[in-house]
Amino acid sequence: MSKNKRGKALWRMPSRARGTCPVCGSTRIKLLYLGKDPAGKQLAVCKKCDGKQQKAV
Numbered sequence: 001m002s003k004n005k006r007g008k009a010l011w012r013m014p015s016r017a018r019g020t021c022p023v024c025g026s027t028r029i030k031l032l033y034l035g036k037d038p039a040g041k042q043l044a045v046c047k048k049c050d051g052k053q054q055k056a057v
Contacts, residue, residue: 005032023049 010017010030020027022043023035033050035043045053 005030019044021046021049023052 017030017032018028019031021029021031022037023045026046026048029046031044031046033045033047035045035050035053037043
């Protein structure tokens, strides 16, 4: 199986899919997972914050 969250696919994404996580504030981290803010809007979040959201649901 291919692993689409690393490798060549990231090079095609804007800024190599890196940025600052809106939930935890980590900088220069891969934002590959979809999460929701309290208003219900979808956000790109890091792997750590995605795991926290999965446990909360």
